Amino acid sequence: MGKGFYISKPLGFVLFGLGVGAVLTIFALSVVYSQEKRKNEVNARDGTRMVTTAAPHSTSAPSNEPWDKYRLPDTLLPEYYNVTLWPRLVPDEQGMYIFTGKSGVALTCVKETNLIIIHSNELNFTLTSEMHHAKLTGLGGTSAPVILKTWFQIQTQFMVILLKEKLQVGKSYWLYMEFHGELSDDLGGFYRSQYTENGVKKVVATTQMQPTAARNAFPCFDEPSMKAVFHLTLLHSAGTVALANGMELGTENVTIDDQEVLQTRFEPTEKMSTYLLAFVISEFTNLRSPPEANIRIWGRREAIESGQGDYALSVTFPILKYLENYYNTTYPLSKSDQVALPDFAAGAMENWGLVTYREQSLFYDPKVSSNEDKEWVVTVITHELAHMWFGNLVTMRWWNDLWLNEGFASYVSYLGADYAEPTWNIKDLMVLQQVQRAFGVDALVSSHPLSSREDEVITPDQIDQLFDTITYSKGAAVLRMLSEFLTESAFAKGLHNYLHEYAYSNTVYTDLWKKLQEVVDADSSIQLPASINEIMNRWILQMGFPVVTIDTRTGSISQQHFLIQPDAVVDKPSDYNYEWFVPVTWMKSGSNMGQHWLLTKTASYEPMKTDTDWLLANLNVAGYYRVNYDPQNWERLLTQLTADHKVIPVLNRGQIIDDAFNLARAQIINITLALRTTKYLYEEKEYIPWESAIRNLEYFFLMFDRTEVYGPLQTYLQRKVKPLFDHFKVITSNWTRKPPRYMDQYNQINAVSMACKTGVKGCSELTRMWYRQWMKNPDSNPIPPNLKITVYCNAIAAGGVEEWDFGWQMFKNSTIAAEAEKLLYGLSCTKEPWLLNRYLEFTIEPNLVRKQDVTFAIVYISGNVIGQPLVWDFVRANWEHITKDYDDGSFFFGRLIQGITKKFSTExxxxxxxxxxxxxxxxxxxxxxxxxxxxxxQTKANIKWVSENKVQVMNWLIEQSA
Incomplete structure (x- = not known):
């Protein structure tokens, strides 16, 4: 998952859906930890010298010195590191958790220089030679220059070593340092996590290096292209186990500073980037696969012994074998460890050989967890394992091509999950979870291209901001489109050639295009209108996507840049003038099919012309574009939905609804046309069309839940959802059985959630009945796992302090992360302002809510119509405290602001x-x-939309109830 663009499941519904329910964006994925945090360095002690900001000849004027630039100079290359680290899992006399370390790096001079510049951040160094923080020696008989001066650049996070003479080109040197740092709880770099087991507090030392935090653990050349081999040794206390990227070579007892500790050495890593390093010291235990696979699932003893890791173990080996076949490349490492951490800011992280996860991303309990939880586990595991080749074996040269790593892993996660769970039909969910999600962000003028120039992504903050929806979801969507028009077999063959040629090295995205083009050139059955480079550059080098308009009266096809706010000014120039090479697939009246490449703004294509047949474009939403039609064709499609909706493929039924509502928001079609696409829903039983409708109608609830439109809207939707609610009541034998089909199990959640939201008789009573039964017997939860979020939310909303306090107690007692998250969401649904305020206060108490969950809890509360103004006031009043103690990088800020402001619609x-x-x-x-x-x-767009559509929507809804 890379940094892990993690979006918790309930948050997915707060952001796009009504209340609870459907499947969430898989990689969707949250960015993660602090880069600029904790500037208060550890106090100097015991022969160490504090890091200073002073540099020689410093002035107030901007500097062009190499140490004031964020990128490393191209003068040195690391070959291998020897690193020894000793984290203390108990606080020292000052109450701080620290780690000590020593590291050496063999580096080769490739350009003449008298400077060694190496990354270091929040580390304190021991004087190792005279008055310097480092010791330099030559390798292979080379003599090393004398160190004149060492200093630290805080802003650019460098240790700078000035030498008396220049290093010799082609010669190698050994740079040795000793240091210590804080094992803080900020979820980044080398940090600590903690949990309670049998009443005893346990501390875990673990890591999150991506993108720029390896430098927080030891001095290193912390850029993706600075690949090297790492020899790791970890010191740890008795009773703990140490893990790292390589397999353990052995553990022995040693005495250091009069303390007896364990010393574990690991096999050298493959040549790899620093951001993929990982190490964990804990009291965890593991489940192990057959010896030949060498797969281990690690976590809290209580969780492992209760079977929460069993599902992950059962799917990891099959997924690894699937990916070996898909890439036609053997897994390159000797083992695969998967570790569930109690505190982890991302969803997971693809460290080579030692993948780390949030507990709910790896653990699954069939008695407690829902389908969504199970799907989340299998797709996250696939995403991370996909990176073992694509990202780890072959790595982007710089972060501007992050989209290729993350978009690719997001795409392949569906293929691997489909292999592991073939009855789920999970690949269809990519349209909801990736394509539609990307559309929502990419239709804003504040979007950005998938790939930027290297010089536009320099600072840690700029790198952090790339871990977003565009990188993950749009990346997946355009690669899915590429695979569709190439064919999956040709795509996979190109990937194999790419991995084979660039193994253990770094690439730019055009290297992949080149290998795919070679496959195309050798296969005469693949006909493209231009080279892959020409086609795909238009999709990745400019932001946004097109809306393709088809006029069936004339056969004309045109494209234009789709913006949700049509009068917004696009101030980002594009070399391609916001034109795309669009693969337009289509069908007529359920039979005739075809494909046409739209290469210009406007074209004409005779088979598109029709006076009687309905025409449907973008079959199965394989292309990354929206579709509009002439009014007559819209009418024919609406008539077909009403007469027999099953003639239209299920993915396209969802597409028609989603495209229509977004075209209306962009003022391309009338809002009443969009609303008419929902009229047939009383006959619809499939999940994807219902989910598309719910996500789009949620915008109406957001804009109108405090206005007179809310009542008619609720009445209209009640009539649509009641047949669905009744359908599931029947097929589940009055809610006593699970629906047989996987997609039906998702749609049951929608049926109950929407029925309760719109006041369908019997829904609220059902949820309250289940919750009251649980309150009477807390040790036996009768609520179906798939419906827990809906039941918790509705029962707590209908209840008072007793229901809330019970939910809070169950949250505190929960030992299963997925269950705790459901309760975290449900608690936000109360209608009592004082309970919501109390809950807000709880969120910033780390003993009550884990730091990894703070953002989600606050956003959940803001999704409550009563809670939103409370949250807005709370966040502004406590901003200094929140940003000081809880910030985990720019995405923390992004998801918080997005969640809090999504209802904003007034001046x-x-x-x-x-x-x-x-x-x-x-x-x-x-x-x-x-x-x-x-x-x-978005607020400006909301204001404009409400002013232009409120009266029209109100009148249409009233007409429907007449």
Missing amino acids: FDLQQLQRFKEDIAASSFSFGTQAIEQAIE
Whole structure:
């Protein structure tokens, strides 16, 4: 998952769906930890010298010195490291958790230089020679220059070593350092996690290096292209086990500073990037696969012994074998460890050979967990294992091509999950979870291209901001489109050639295009209108996507840049003038099919012309574009939905609804046309069309839940959902059985959630009955796992302090992360303002809510119509505290702002948001401007949409109830 663009499941519904229910964006994925945090360095002690900001000849003027640039100079290359680290899992006399370390790196001089510049951040160094923080010796008989001066650049996170003479080109040297740092709880670098087991607090030392935090653990050349071999040794206390990227070579007792500790050495890693390093010291235990596979699932003893890791173990080996076949490349390592951590900011991280996860991303309990939880586990595991080749074996040269790593793993996660669970039909969910999700962000003028120039992504903050929806979901969507028009077999063959040629090295995205083009050139059955480079550059080098308009009266096809706010000014120039090479697939009246490449703004294609047949384009939503039609064809499609909706493929039924609502928001079609696409839903039983409708109608609830439109909207939707609610009541024998089909199990969640939301008789009583039964017997939860979020939310909303306090107690007692998250969401649904305020106060108490969950809890509360203004006031009042103690990088800020402001739709809301932007700009807060800009843009669009559509929507809804 890379950094792990993690979106918790309930948050997915807060962001796109009604209440609870459907499947969430898989990689969807949260970015993660602090890069600029904890500037208060550890106090100097015991012969160490504090890191200083002073540099020689420093002035107030901007510097062009190499140490003031964020990129490493191209003068040195690391070959291998020897690193020994000793984390203390108990606090010292100052109450701090620290780690000590020593490291050496063999480096080769490739260009003449008298400087060694190496990354270091928040580390304190021991004087190892005279008055210097490092010792330099020559290798292979080479003599090393004398060190004149060592200093540290805090802003660029460098240790700088000035030498008396220049290093010799082609010669190798050994740089040795000793240091210590804080094993903090900020979820980044080398950090600590903790949990309680049998009443005893346990501390875990673990890592999250991506993208720029390996430098927080030891001094290193911390850029993706600076690959090297790592020899790791970990010191740890008795009773703990140490894990790293390589297999353990052995553990022995040693005495250091009069302390007896264990010393574990590991096999050398393959040549790899620093961001993929990982090590874990814990009291965890494991489940192990047959010896030949060498797969281990690690976690808390209680969780492992209760079977929560069994499902992960059962699917990991099959997925690894599937990926070996898919890539036609053997898994390159001797083992595969998967570790579930109690505190982890991302969803998971693809460290080579030692993948780390949030507990709910690896653990599954069939008695407690839902289908969504199980699907999340299998897709996250596949995503991370896909990286073992694509990202780890072959790595992007720089972070500007992150989309290729993450978009690819997001795409392949569905293929591997489909192999592991073939009855789920999970590949169809990519349209909901990746394509539609990407559309939502990419239709904003504040979007960005998938790939940027290297010089546009320099600082840690700029790198952090790339871990977003565009990188993950749009990346997956365009690669899916590429695979579709090439064929999956040709795509996979090109991947194999790419991995074979560039193994253990670094690439740019055009290297992949080149290998795919070679496959195309050798296969005469693949006919493309241009080279892959020409086609795909238009999709990755410019932001956005097209809406393709087809006029069936004339056969004309045209494209234009789709913007949700049509009068927004696009101030980002594009070499391609916002034109795309679009693979337009189509069918007529359920039979005739074809494909046409749209290469210009406008074209004409005779088979598109029809006076009687309905025409449907973008079959199975394989292309990354929306579709509009002439009014007559829209009418024919609506008539077909009403007469026999099953003639239209299920993915396209979801597409028609999603495209229509978004075209209406962009003022391309009338809002009533979009609403008419939902009229047939009383006959619809499939999940994907219902989920598409619910996500789009959620916008109506967001905009109108405080207005007079809310009542008619609720009445209209009640009539649509009641047949679905009744259908599931029947096929589940009055809610006593699980629906047989996997997609039906998802749609049952929608049926109950929407029925309760719109006041269908019997729904609220059902949820309250289940919750009351649980309150009477807390040790036996009668609520079906798939319906837990819906039941918790509705029962707590209908209840008072007794229901809330019971939910809070169950949350605190929960030992299963997925269950705790459901309760975290359900608690946000209360209608009592004082309970919501109390809950908000709880969120910033780390003993009550884990830091990894703080953002989600706050956003959940803001999704409550009563809670939203409380959250807005709370966050502004506590901003300094929140950013100081809880920030985990720019995505923390982004998801918080997105969640809090999604209801903003008045001029007063806009003024408050703009004032907040000014306050943030005037503070020391250094990132997140893109998130605020997107919120301002979305608020303006909301204001405009409400003013133009409120009366029209109200009148249409009243007409439907007449």
